[in-house]
Amino acid sequence: MQAHKSNNPNVRRALQVFAVLFWPVTAALAGPPGQPSSSTSVFAPLSTPANSIFRLSLFVLAVTAAIFVVVASLLVYSAIKFRKRANDDGREPPQVYGSNQLELAWTVIPVLIVVVLFLTTARVIHGVQDARQPPGAIEVTVVGHQFWWEYRYPQYGFVTANELHVPVSDPQHPTPTFLTLLSADTDHSFWLPRLAGKTDLIPNHPNHMWIDPHQTGLYLGQCAQYCGTQHAKMLLRVYVEPRADFDHWVHAQRQPAGTNDPADASAAEGRRVFESTACINCHEVAGTVANGRFGPDLTHLMTRDTIASGAVPNTPENLRIWIQNPDAFKPGSLMPAMNLSDQDFDRLTTYLLTLH
Amino acid sequence: MSSDAIPIPSSIRLSKEAEGTWLETLHSWVTTVDHKKLGLMYIGYALLFLVIAGIEAIIMRIQLAVPHAHFVSPQVFNRMFTMHGTTMIFFVAMPILFGFANYLVPLMIGARDMAFPRLNAWSFWMTAFGGLLLYFSLIGGDGLYGAGSAPDVGWWAYAPLTSPAFSKGHSTDFWTIALLVSGFGSIGTAINILATIISMRCRGMTLGKMPLLAWLNLVMSGMVLLAIGPLTAAQMMLMIDRYLGGHFFDTQAGGSATIWMHFFWIFGHPEVYILIIPAFAFVSEIVPVFSRKAIFGYPVMVAATVGIGFVSMSVWAHHMFTIGMASYSNAFFVLTTMAVGVPTGIKIFNWIGTMWGGKIRYGLPMLFCLGFLFQFLIAGLTGIILSAAPVDWQLGNSYFVVAHFHYVIVGGILFALFGAFYYWYPKMTGKMLDETLGKWHFWLFLIGFHLTFDFMHIPGFLGMPRRIYTYEPGRSWEIWNLIVTLGMVFQAAAVLCFVVNLVRSYFRGVPAGNDPWDAWTLEWATSSPPPAYNFAVIPEVKSRRPLWDIKHPEDPDWKYE
Numbered sequence: 059m060q061a062h063k064s065n066n067p068n069v070r071r072a073l074q075v076f077a078v079l080f081w082p083v084t085a086a087l088a089g090p091p092g093q094p095s096s097s098t099s100v101f102a103p104l105s106t107p108a109n110s111i112f113r114l115s116l117f118v119l120a121v122t123a124a125i126f127v128v129v130a131s132l133l134v135y136s137a138i139k140f141r142k143r144a145n146d147d148g149r150e151p152p153q154v155y156g157s158n159q160l161e162l163a164w165t166v167i168p169v170l171i172v173v174v175l176f177l178t179t180a181r182v183i184h185g186v187q188d189a190r191q192p193p194g195a196i197e198v199t200v201v202g203h204q205f206w207w208e209y210r211y212p213q214y215g216f217v218t219a220n221e222l223h224v225p226v227s228d229p230q231h232p233t234p235t236f237l238t239l240l241s242a243d244t245d246h247s248f249w250l251p252r253l254a255g256k257t258d259l260i261p262n263h264p265n266h267m268w269i270d271p272h273q274t275g276l277y278l279g280q281c282a283q284y285c286g287t288q289h290a291k292m293l294l295r296v297y298v299e300p301r302a303d304f305d306h307w308v309h310a311q312r313q314p315a316g317t318n319d320p321a322d323a324s325a326a327e328g329r330r331v332f333e334s335t336a337c338i339n340c341h342e343v344a345g346t347v348a349n350g351r352f353g354p355d356l357t358h359l360m361t362r363d364t365i366a367s368g369a370v371p372n373t374p375e376n377l378r379i380w381i382q383n384p385d386a387f388k389p390g391s392l393m394p395a396m397n398l399s400d401q402d403f404d405r406l407t408t409y410l411l412t413l414h
Numbered sequence: 415m416s417s418d419a420i421p422i423p424s425s426i427r428l429s430k431e432a433e434g435t436w437l438e439t440l441h442s443w444v445t446t447v448d449h450k451k452l453g454l455m456y457i458g459y460a461l462l463f464l465v466i467a468g469i470e471a472i473i474m475r476i477q478l479a480v481p482h483a484h485f486v487s488p489q490v491f492n493r494m495f496t497m498h499g500t501t502m503i504f505f506v507a508m509p510i511l512f513g514f515a516n517y518l519v520p521l522m523i524g525a526r527d528m529a530f531p532r533l534n535a536w537s538f539w540m541t542a543f544g545g546l547l548l549y550f551s552l553i554g555g556d557g558l559y560g561a562g563s564a565p566d567v568g569w570w571a572y573a574p575l576t577s578p579a580f581s582k583g584h585s586t587d588f589w590t591i592a593l594l595v596s597g598f599g600s601i602g603t604a605i606n607i608l609a610t611i612i613s614m615r616c617r618g619m620t621l622g623k624m625p626l627l628a629w630l631n632l633v634m635s636g637m638v639l640l641a642i643g644p645l646t647a648a649q650m651m652l653m654i655d656r657y658l659g660g661h662f663f664d665t666q667a668g669g670s671a672t673i674w675m676h677f678f679w680i681f682g683h684p685e686v687y688i689l690i691i692p693a694f695a696f697v698s699e700i701v702p703v704f705s706r707k708a709i710f711g712y713p714v715m716v717a718a719t720v721g722i723g724f725v726s727m728s729v730w731a732h733h734m735f736t737i738g739m740a741s742y743s744n745a746f747f748v749l750t751t752m753a754v755g756v757p758t759g760i761k762i763f764n765w766i767g768t769m770w771g772g773k774i775r776y777g778l779p780m781l782f783c784l785g786f787l788f789q790f791l792i793a794g795l796t797g798i799i800l801s802a803a804p805v806d807w808q809l810g811n812s813y814f815v816v817a818h819f820h821y822v823i824v825g826g827i828l829f830a831l832f833g834a835f836y837y838w839y840p841k842m843t844g845k846m847l848d849e850t851l852g853k854w855h856f857w858l859f860l861i862g863f864h865l866t867f868d869f870m871h872i873p874g875f876l877g878m879p880r881r882i883y884t885y886e887p888g889r890s891w892e893i894w895n896l897i898v899t900l901g902m903v904f905q906a907a908a909v910l911c912f913v914v915n916l917v918r919s920y921f922r923g924v925p926a927g928n929d930p931w932d933a934w935t936l937e938w939a940t941s942s943p944p945p946a947y948n949f950a951v952i953p954e955v956k957s958r959r960p961l962w963d964i965k966h967p968e969d970p971d972w973k974y975e
Contacts, residue, residue: 156764176749183745255736
């Protein structure tokens with residue numbers, strides 16, 4: 059959006075007044091640029107869609123704050139000024155039934171405000187929603203599941219889960235990421251407050267959105283449409299990387315796992331457990347017999363920082379607890395507790411730890 | 415009427431023996447078709463559910479006071495927000511407003527009862543039965559498949575979460591049928607209020623001389639008639655999907671999840687105005703009496719209400735800005751939503767115009783109305799913020815939205831309702847509500863409300879979505895959630911004061927007399943409480959303020975209207 063370069067001095071003044079009035083609040087919310095107090099603040103945008111929304115928000119907030127100041131002052135003034143006094147003579151005040159001039163004024167002025175707000179808003183809607191996909195954009199298909207995220211990279215031919223990697227987009231040479239949003243079951247919503255507004259993932263109703271992160275780093279968010287028991291722990295993690303790192307990551311993700319049999323016997327034994335139990339009904343490990351699609355792809359599980367859709371760090375202990383009793387981290391998650399012997403749990407965990 | 419006073423029926427005090435046994439009393443209430451008794455039953459029933467749904471809110475707030483709390487399981491939390499929302503909208507707000515409408519409309523238009531007294535009783539019992547059905551799900555929701563007990567699909571129950579694949583057991587069925595049944599009750603009440611206002615007004619009361627409360631309830635009833643239909647249809651389709659192999663919303667078989675959203679919000683948004691318009695009605699009656707002035711701009715107030723009624727029918731998809739509608743569809747709903755703010759703003763200006771130049775008495779009804787005006791102003795403005803679709807892409811479904819609509823419903827509707835209680839309780843019972851307890855109620859509730867709902871906006875800005883049973887630490891959400899939970903303590907204490915006041919004043923309150931507020935509409939021209947037949951003689955009016963004309967024969971309203 060290129061609106062609000064603020065050629066209009068009144069608009070600029072209103073924004074300045076607003077910024078001064080609400081400085082403590084905005085400062086608390088946004089913090090210094092690049093170092094917000096909250097990793098999910100909508101007031102610390104680092105991508106074009108989020109930024110144009112942020113600027114529109116400031117404008118709308120300024121207008122509504124101005125309306126509030128005017129109307130609340132009138133209200134407070136009349137409430138105090140026209141209170142019944144102690145020395146009241148007991149007579150009724152003059153009865154006034156209305157005023158056509160006033161009614162006209164407080165109809166026309168709000169209508170004008172609405173026109174301005176509407177046009178400004180429509181411009182941002184168009185700018186964000188109707189943006190064309192430039193050549194060289196990264197395409198990712200996001201599939202919402204109860205209660206995790208599947209990421210498909212059709213340009214590169216691999217699938218991963220829960221941790222999205224995208225390249226940073228230099229405004230001079232933009233490499234935005236265009237997302238196609240699908241759902242495998244119920245409605246979900248994809249919300250990364252610092253990168254873009256949310257868009258829902260609805261079964262039978264493909265949606266689209268785009269991001270062009272201007273800074274590298276880890277961006278957080280979470281599912282924003284109630285999708286069932288564990289809606290709260292359907293967390294979003296987006297890793298924005300320099301292009302070279304991203305390409306390196308893509309190259310690694312495209313390799314099948316388990317092409318070399320694990321060196322140590324315990325891991326080989328673990329792979330046997332994995333491939334002979336219900337694990338393979340839901341999970342895929344590329345290059346093995348495990349080709350389930352119901353749960354997250356585990357081919358490169360150990361390249362991820364977290365498990366259970368961002369609920370806990372990916373450590374050997376957490377992995378073991380998760381397999382043994384998923385309810386310990388995410389009560390109500392659809393992963394069943396596997397009834398295996400302690401020895402098999404150890405072997406299985408050892409095998410998973412080899413999935414780099 | 416002439417400037418003679420309206421004859422007031424003497425209040426009837428029955429001797430102990432004549433009152434009958436408690437069984438006879440109970441029988442008289444269960445079988446009653448009297449609009450006043452039905453109105454009181456609506457109100458009592460709604461207050462009961464208010465306390466239940468309030469407890470559900472308390473459970474949620476305890477769980478959310480700190481991150482990663484384990485006060486309740488995710489399953490219980492999801493049931494709590496579903497039941498809280500469903501109960502508050504369908505079994506608290508609607509019945510309590512219908513209750514006041516039932517009680518007040520015939521009295522204020524000088525009628526002896528509603529147009530269809532039996533339909534009135536039927537409507538009440540349908541609504542009551544719906545509420546009981548919803549809560550029976552706590553016992554009966556398991557069904558053959560086990561799984562759920564109370565519904566856990568959220569109060570708007572988006573498809574396909576309600577399909578048998580994702581909602582096992584019968585919890586969703588209880589939700590669906592409860593709303594279906596109470597919906598029939600609402601339609602009955604709407605027809606009844608419409609018919610009453612159109613055909614039962616006393617002599618001289620043209621449409622332009624009706625009290626605003628009657629006008630606003632007329633518009634509200636028309637909206638109920640239009641809005642409940644789509645909800646009822648959607649519930650039937652959902653049941654066909656669940657039990658007869660239909661695929662309306664069954665996405666696995668090619669059904670559409672978005673169709674449910676449209677059906678629900680075509681009901682759901684007008685519903686908000688169905689609730690707020692009766693609240694406007696209370697304020698439009700209380701503010702003039704306590705400012706000692708006629709309502710400012712009566713015809714404009716009527717026009718603005720009718721305007722809200724029309725425009726609010728075309729704003730529903732602003733609940734759906736994130737579902738991927740085309741940019742021009744989004745723009746259309748931005749425009750209609752912003753436009754509905756204009757007539758709403760006009761109403762606020764006219765209330766201020768009414769206070770302007772008056773001699774405002776700060777009795778409890780007026781205090782609550784002042785709270786309403788201030789908070790509804792903010793609620794309307796946060797609504798304008800959310801109406802800008804791109805802003806809604808960020809803030810929609812976040813705690814900002816939760817704060818916004820609680821500002822409307824609690825800060826607006828509930829404050830106006832409390833004002834209405836303090837204003838009309840003397841008419842309904844013949845006793846004044848206690849002033850000291852009332853002040854405690856007002857100030858505690860005001861503090862609690864602002865602690866909870868002012869600070870609830872902030873986690874929305876910070877990216878906290880609604881309907882999560884717990885949240886991650888380290889996102890600066892902790893302190894705000896703690897404050898929000900703290901405010902709830904004040905609100906609970908305030909409601910306790912209110913309930914105690916209602917009960918205590920009934921037995922020990924100061925006798926109110928017929929017209930404790932020196933008011934101007936017809937309900938104050940009969941005894942408190944009014945007899946079953948309301949008026950000894952059907953009154954005749956010449957202006958909007960018949961009692962003003964009687965009290966000021968030298969300066970009657972009908973000279974100017």
